[in-house]
Amino acid sequence: MELPPVTHNAEEHRGAFVFMVDGKQQAEMTYSVGADGTVIINHTGVDDSLRGTGAGKKLLAALVDWARAEKKKVVVVCPFAKAVFEKTPEFRDVLK
Numbered sequence: 001m002e003l004p005p006v007t008h009n010a011e012e013h014r015g016a017f018v019f020m021v022d023g024k025q026q027a028e029m030t031y032s033v034g035a036d037g038t039v040i041i042n043h044t045g046v047d048d049s050l051r052g053t054g055a056g057k058k059l060l061a062a063l064v065d066w067a068r069a070e071k072k073k074v075v076v077v078c079p080f081a082k083a084v085f086e087k088t089p090e091f092r093d094v095l096k
Helices: 053-069 081-087 089-094
Strands: 006-010 014-021 023-031 039-046 074-076
Touching: 014 039, 023 053, 039 053, 039 081, 053 074, 053 081, 053 089, 074 081, 081 089
Parallel strands: 039 074
Antiparallel strands: 006 014, 014 023, 023 039
8 A cells, every 4th residue: 555645733832743544544643842842752543554554654754854854853752653763773863
């Protein structure tokens, strides 16, 4: 299955990177922004229909690209995102 483009929804001090399929959200990576501007990755959820497609890692890649562009540092609370950072050294430059 080819994944659709990642959508970034942001409002004030929180946001999410999501995959929309046929108008329905099928995967999300949520974050909040601390008072010092640090991005805190809270949660990753992927619908069973997207399991095994790399959807979660693609959401994290989009968040990492955004953090780099915005010169933000990232703290990881989400166990899934933490595991991907451990396996993907090229993402670690954004970690606080």
